[in-house]
Amino acid sequence: MQDSAINLLRGLVERYSPSGKEDEVGYFLSSRMEELGFLVKRDIVGNVIGEHGDGSPRVLLCGHMDTVPPELPVRLEDGILYGRGTVDAKGPLAALVMAASGLVNDGHSGTLIVVGAVDEEGMSTGVKNLVNDGLEADYAIFGEPTNVETITVGYKGGLVLKIDCETETGHSSAPWLFKNAIEKAMGIWHQVKSLQLPEEDSESRFHSVSYCLRRIKGGGIGSVVPSSCQILVEARIPPAISVDRLSAELLALIDAYRVDNPDVNVYVEILGHTEPYLSDKKSPLVRAISRSIWRNRKAKVGLINKTGTGDMNIYGRATGTPTITYGPGDPHLDHTSYEHIGVQDYLDSITVLKGALTDLLLLSGQN
Template sequence: MTATGATAETAAPAIAVGDLLLEMLAIPSPTGSEWRLAAALRERLAGAGFAAEIDPAGSVVATRGDGPRELMLLGHLDTVPGTIPPRLEAGRIHGRGAVDAKGPLAAAIAAVARRPLDPRTRLTVIGCVDEEGDSRGARQVATRPAPDTLIVLEPSGWEAVTVGYRGIVRAELRLEDALRHRAAPASTVADRLVALLARLQRDLDDRGAGRSSFHRADLRVTGLEVVGTGLREAALARLQFRLPPDLGSAALLDWLDRERGEAELLVQFAVDAVHTPRDSRAARALARAIRHRGGAPHQKVKTGTADMNLLVPRWGCPAVAYGPGDSHLDHTPEEAVDVEELERAVDVLDAALGGLSR
């Protein structure tokens, strides 16, 4: 690990959340290319009074205080691909990652920086790598002792707290056979693979009939390819399954193994759904803080997946997800967040950390 900086003062220098977010957005960090942002953020945090380091996975780990009770705020540095010129326009900050999830991470850093140090508490902010991939950063973090409370930094909107995410399985199905003339009556490998995919989707649709989006399983085909050697050909489908709490990844893969027939199955990544208690200490602290800021707190569950899915089963500590931004703008060309919402989220996190420190 490479460490810089130390905290000696009671309060760190103030951090303007909008300025920090624009700095972060100016450094592109698609999954697999987070190192420049990690290095810059480590230096920025060290200069703001944090003890900051880069962990073995490449994530930024920054701490204020040295008390026995650890409150962890964990976000991610990486974004999906796509360039959106960073800019402040009509009170909104635009850029790839403004919502998912540099905005929530910037809000947490600003909130922690302005918290007076409490001898009972240690505040840890982590910016993970590879959240949009296979959660390599979170897997490294999971080797640490469990914190007393975990707040995962994902967009929920400043008045909402997220208590659940669906699980995910990423896999490939491959079907290979001798090459056939295209005018022959027999089906090609592509025909057979497409028919298999249609049947899998029908079965999942039947299972999920009448259920909410969070409580149903979905299959999305993210890629199709046919390759040949002149004598043989293969059809390959890249798949993404989203899983509800009552369907674990092991059960989904058992079903897929039974149904795949002659197709080969390659599993790339799997994590189960997570649903944390609605009345946890973390959820109550954030609700009080939102109410104090003049908001109407409410809870939500998400149809996507986050590092919370990996860490909560490992640690078992009170956990929620929180952060500014409209998650419907995740991964879109319109990704942007209101400066006012960022500032409200900083206030909420500041107040919630104060409550959790007592």
């Protein structure tokens, strides 16, 4: 099993698959999952979906096949696999596949559904299609790097705004005569990032809203006062605040800015949003993984909330299914130029997941 697990992970990592270009890695994963005993299909958006067994409980194991760019050299050295996606999130995806395949070989009750999803790093097209297709499960585990001894039970939500500012232009030798669109956009940005709602806990990174200025586009060539500027603002939203609540506050803030600056045209578009999600820490799913971590690592289990956003948010909220995120790898290596994963941690996570699934299926079958 060890060689098979390492070969699967390396095969996934060697097939570079930025969002929107998951076909090659999808065909590879489909073939390997068929060899491991799953009944495999591809849905309309390109998700790889493998099933084994029948009846209840139905357990969804979902990881994503896409990565961020750029491609990185792949090498295995001193027990460490380097390459794009080793951590985020082909390592966790491979661990889910191999853990489930262990139960296929040993026999199990219930239904295992293993998904290699597309576009998690983009617009989450993959998981949204699972929801639209009505994929039902009693429990769901999403594969993302948490480290072997930690379970993610909460993610912030997200909101992305595109804000355009337009002004009358003129010669840059007399900037006092004209409104600079870049400066005006920065004025909006400073008001946005200073916004604080009563529901926030300013002392907590997780329970407060965080803002990131992701892009600025403005100005041009020549001696001209900039007449247009576009900024992209991303907010991460804590569980106490809904997307609608924060959106309303931000739009009201911008409306007030328009009133105070009648000579500035401001246009706002919401490009994407995801609600926050918190899992029940006392659910059978959390208990099963916690017990398996303790059995196999003899370590205190960490239940953590993360300031990021994942596919867990979308599926868990849409379906009401008890949902957590778990997988090998250091999340601080996500999207870095030195992304890598320890092979032993990857193998240990497979053991943890297989033990947790065994407990979960047996417990549910007895109930």
